Amino acid sequence: MSLTDNAPRHIPDRLRSPLQDKLVSWESLLLAVAIAIFIVNSLASPYFLNAWNLSDATFNFTEKAMIAFAMALLIISGEIDLSVAAIIALASTAMGVAMEMGAGTPMLVLVGLTTGVLCGAFNGALVTKLGLPSIVVTIGTMSLFRGISYIILGDGAFRGYPSSFSWFGQGYVFWVISVEFVIFALLAVIFGVVLHKTNFGRMVYATGNNATGALFSGVRVDRVKMTLFLLTGLMSGLAAICLTSRLGSTRPSIASGMELEVVTMVVLGGVNILGGSGSIPGVVIAAFVMGLVTFGLGLLNVPGIVMSIFIGLLLIGVIALPRLWTMWRKKVG
Amino acid sequence: MKFTKLMTSVAVAAGLFAGPVAADDMRIALVVKALGIGFFEAAAEGAEEAAKEIGGVEIIYTGPTDTTAEGQIEVINSLIAQKVDAIAVSANDTDALVPTLKKAMQRGITVVSWDSGVAEDGRQAHLNPSSNALIGNMIIKLAADHLPDGGEVAVLSATTTSTNQNIWIDEMNKVMGNYGGIEVVSTVYGDDLADKSYREATGLMQSHPELDAIIAPTSVGIVAAAQAVADAGKIGQVNVTGLGLPSEMAGAIESGASKSFAIWNPIDLGYSATMLAHQLATEAATASPGAEISIGRMGTITLDDTNAAAMADPFVYDSSNIDDFKEIF
Secondary structure, three states: OOHHHHOOOOOOOOOOOHHHHHOOOHHHHHHHHHHHHHHHHHHHOOOOOOHHHHHHHHOOOHHHHHHHHHHHHHHHOOOOOOOHHHHHHHHHHHHHHHHHOOOOHHHHHHHHHHHHHHHHHHHHHHHHOOOOOHHHHHHHHHHHHHHHHHHHHOOOOEEOOOHHHHHHHHOEEEOOEEHHHHHHHHHHHHHHHHHHHOHHHHHHHHHHHOHHHHHHOOOOHHHHHHHHHHHHHHHHHHHHHHHHHHHOEEOOOOOOOHHHHHHHHHHHOOOOOOOOOOOHHHHHHHHHHHHHHHHHHHHOOOOHHHHHHHHHHHHHHHHHHHHHHHHHHHHHO | OHHHHHHHHHHHHHHHHHOOOOOOOEEEEEEOOOOOOHHHHHHHHHHHHHHHHHOOEEEEEEOOOOOOHHHHHHHHHHHHHOOOOEEEEOOOOOOOOHHHHHHHHHOOOEEEEEOOOOOHHHOOEEEEOOOHHHHHHHHHHHHHHOOOOOEEEEEEEOOOOOHHHHHHHHHHHHOHHHOOOEEEEEEEEOOOOHHHHHHHHHHHHHHOOOEEEEEEOOHHHHHHHHHHHHHOOOOOOOEEEEEOOHHHHHHHHHHOOOOEEEEOOHHHHHHHHHHHHHHHHOOOOOOOOOOEEEOHHHOEEEOOOOOEEEOOOOEEEEOOOHHHHOOOO
8 A cells, every 4th residue: 555545635434455345344244244143043042032132132232332432432543441341340349439428329420430531531641641552551550440449349349229220220211122222322323423423533543544644634643542541431430330230239350351342342343453444333233243142142051161262253253354355365366 | 145145054054953942841040150160060960960850850051151240140141031940040249140130030030049149139049058067067077087086186277367267166166065085276277378277287296296187177278287297297197187179189088198078069069959949940849938948869958047058068078989079179
């Protein structure tokens, strides 16, 4: 690819690849996979096509997807946040402390979101002010945030959240449509518009494609990155509220390992892990794919380790496919 | 498109593999903390044994990959969706599973916990592998069985503040009267650290030359004490006993440093949990304080005020059965 392709005026949403030109877009490929999985599941288990069961299945991915939206933007901009699950633990612990002090539901929500934003600010400051690599910073804060939870809680737990608080994780807006699913759908629309229809979205792509070029084009790269870290923190705080409400209790081990599932969802959604390209519709479909796969295999009582293998193969498959295609084209052409 | 064709054939194949679900079978799900743990694999074996004995029962042995509450909730949600008849769960979190298990009970599924319990309002009954009183009695009985003429025993515990160990030692002291001639000469603490436990055990043998047995009601302490006895050349003279894991104690049993020790038997536990779940699901028994419920070959359990019950005495492992269990846990 020659340099002129990267002229500031023309920054593509996705880096062009031969696969895309010749075949289908990433999103339609994923959609085909999602539909195939849906059909396989319906045939394989008599319990799959049931409104309540499908509603229950959405809980497998809604909280992760909330964070994945913000994470997608962050990864597109060339950074990453591996501390999101630890932020959930710390935000949940902070809410537990507030609850013990007699806070009501609105206050708990405020505490959860604020904690998330503060954690995001801490990550963002270390990355943008000190210029440290985000993967190292957030591996550090991953231990730091969860460590604070362990210090506060030890092997204990916070329980006894007010009953109105359970609305977020256990409530339903209409029939089988859960509160969490509505939040997920709203966020999908908001993030889709922000990334694909606003100046800010263009700046995110520009930052990820060529940070120096973007800087000289008048994009305040550090401010974009800081905003995205704050946003990721906020979404982690929101996920903490939903998860804590769903579990009805807080333990320091809450959401352990979730950061990898969030990153998996983002990458499966077609976001380039090196930054610069990706889309929100892709992440939305990836969320459904992961949710449907785990729920469908769960209905067949497939052991969890086999599910992990399946997700792993799916991920490697979708990443390797375009590369293999390119290599094959070169060989043939 | 080739890809679509491939997926369609996969779909058809999956459909063929699924097969019909036998409608007349009662399905009992045994949910464990995580798959791939020997202890729980053995429990599943016990559950299958119970299913065979009852007849017409299908066991669904499942659990998450990691010991997380979130993973267990996903598993339980899929079990609710399958409308299983009963769920018997060893919980990763006492509280976090409660909302999901409540939902299961609302949809008519019998819920019991076993091994690691769920808070009271998240299950109908809980099965403990044993009780503090039974454990306290067992650890002194193990020592006394090999000392018909009485003798000196010492206790090697975990830390001074270990709740479980302190309760067990208290319970042991309550029943000392039943074991005439046995005298507890000292209680020391190895803090559940291998090296400190080893030093404390060595110290015991030096300060009490007539010592006949060391009781270590902790899996770390018992291994360290057995090593200390072997290193001091006192095998046959000092018997190490208490609570330990067969995989870690196989060597000590073989060398004779330990004649026998105890811990719960996971096979019995899986068997009993399945029996209990079946009894409640068929409404042959109801879960209420004081209820006596028959659990097959393991006899009868009595539910206490919190609808919890103790299965049995800890199971004794010695040279006759250690080889069968050392591979398991």
